[in-house]
Amino acid sequence: MSCPICQSDTDAKYRPFCSKRCADVDLARWFNGGYAVPSRDPDDAEKAIEEIETLIEAEQRKPH
Template sequence: MSCPICGESTVAKFRPFCSKRCADIDLAKWLNGSYAVPSQREEDLDADVAEGETKQSRPH
């Protein structure tokens, strides 16, 4: 298995990462919003549709 951040071999102590550094980089991505889990709530789906319509109506 390879580290999802840098591609090096994993270390059991930090699995699935190779080091604390890569684990911290991954955590930072979650905390700053780089990673996100898509929502299936109806309210969120409606907001996405409304946002998409607004973006499409703007001239390029």
């Protein structure tokens, strides 16, 4: 089995990863939403659009 992050051989101590570093990279991806499952719910899409519009409006109000 190879490490899902860097494809090196795994280490039993960090399985399925090869090292603590790769395990931490994977954990960071979870925390940052890198593994998020997209939703097909129309309400979720509308909410996401509203959030983006709010962020754009806030960015436009900032002084440059």
